Amino acid sequence: MTAAVATNREIPISERGPAPRKVVVGYGFWLFLLSDIIVFSALFAAYAVLSGRTAGGPSGVQLFHRREVLVETGCLLASSFTCALMSLAIEQRRRGLMVVGALATFALGAAFLGLELTEFSGMIARGAGPDRSAFLSAFFALVGMHGLHVAIGLAWLVSMVAQVFTLGWRPMVVDRLACFALFWHALDIVWIGVFTIVYLGAR
Amino acid sequence: MDEKDQRHAQSKGQETPGESAGWRSGLAKAGMGLAASIVLTLASFWAAGTHAVWGPGVPVLLAALAIGQMGVHLVFFLHVSSGPEGTNNILALLFGVFVVALVVFGSMVIMASLDAGMGAMDGLMHMQP
Numbered sequence: 001m002t003a004a005v006a007t008n009r010e011i012p013i014s015e016r017g018p019a020p021r022k023v024v025v026g027y028g029f030w031l032f033l034l035s036d037i038i039v040f041s042a043l044f045a046a047y048a049v050l051s052g053r054t055a056g057g058p059s060g061v062q063l064f065h066r067r068e069v070l071v072e073t074g075c076l077l078a079s080s081f082t083c084a085l086m087s088l089a090i091e092q093r094r095r096g097l098m099v100v101g102a103l104a105t106f107a108l109g110a111a112f113l114g115l116e117l118t119e120f121s122g123m124i125a126r127g128a129g130p131d132r133s134a135f136l137s138a139f140f141a142l143v144g145m146h147g148l149h150v151a152i153g154l155a156w157l158v159s160m161v162a163q164v165f166t167l168g169w170r171p172m173v174v175d176r177l178a179c180f181a182l183f184w185h186a187l188d189i190v191w192i193g194v195f196t197i198v199y200l201g202a203r
Numbered sequence: 204m205d206e207k208d209q210r211h212a213q214s215k216g217q218e219t220p221g222e223s224a225g226w227r228s229g230l231a232k233a234g235m236g237l238a239a240s241i242v243l244t245l246a247s248f249w250a251a252g253t254h255a256v257w258g259p260g261v262p263v264l265l266a267a268l269a270i271g272q273m274g275v276h277l278v279f280f281l282h283v284s285s286g287p288e289g290t291n292n293i294l295a296l297l298f299g300v301f302v303v304a305l306v307v308f309g310s311m312v313i314m315a316s317l318d319a320g321m322g323a324m325d326g327l328m329h330m331q332p
Contacts, residue, residue: 013287019288020288027291027292027295031295035299037299041307042310045309048307049310066251070244073244077240080276081236083280084229084236085230085233087229088229092226182281185281188276189273189281193269195247196266201251
């Protein structure tokens with residue numbers, strides 16, 4: 001390993017042979033994440049176009065509560081931090097610490113999802129469901145898509161903890177954990193767009 | 204040690220697990236990322252509700268804060284770096300940003316233009332007997 005790094009200094013990058021496994025896996029998953037973000041961009045475009053079309057129904061200013069959104073954002077930011085701690089524990093191969101990080105990430109992600117579902121059911125109960133206006137259809141599509149991703153991420157996290165316990169620190173499992181961390185942090189980036197454009201941008 | 208060597212030393216430190224130095228620097232990096240994103244989030248929520256900023260400037264301020272926070276996440280949590288191993292990731296990211304901008308702003312411009320056209324058509328239809 002150290003010999004390879006020493007020779008890397010003299011050999012140009014084009015002649016070093018295949019990149020390390022970690023770099024290749026990260027790059028492949030990064031391409032998936034970017035395409036996922038492009039899917040979100042279509043929903044953002046739909047929301048930007050339709051956000052004023054309330055069809056006589058309630059507008060964003062009447063429906064959104066900024067304090068709740070701030071709490072939701074805090075949950076996601078904190079879960080990003082605990083996810084980063086989990087990644088560090090994985091680098092050190094400390095299973096106990098990894099499980100603590102995973103539990104904290106799961107709890108914060110689940111709290112976010114619970115708050116979001118409460119918000120959604122409250123809106124639907126007030127007659128402001130996705131069928132009310134084009135604005136609300138676009139809102140539920142965009143924010144619901146992000147919530148769906150968070151739910152999938154939570155299921156993935158549970159599966160990863162189970163894999164660490166049954167399979168141990170195999171390269172395959174470590175790669176998947178690295179991909180999960182990338183996925184979770186990318187969801188946070190999408191949420192930054194959501195809370196800025198949808199919740200804070202509501203006029 | 205020149206700049207290139209330092210960059211290699213950094214990327215080497217990220218690749219080899221099991222060092223307490225990596226643990227401490229990783230923890231510091233995650234803590235800095237958390238602190239920066241908390242500050243930027245609170246600034247965004249403050250900017251959205253304040254009257255201290257000139258009204259039309261608020262959306263621009265919000266956009267700047269959001270882009271800054273996305274940058275913080277990319278650097279501190281997704282570990283996007285300009286090192287030799289990160290070149291492909293950066294190129295892919297730039298292409299992704301290009302496509303996202305094309306989709307969002309392209310849709311907005313086209314739909315606004317269509318909307319204006321439909322408005323004119325409404326006017327024509329009302330003129331007919």
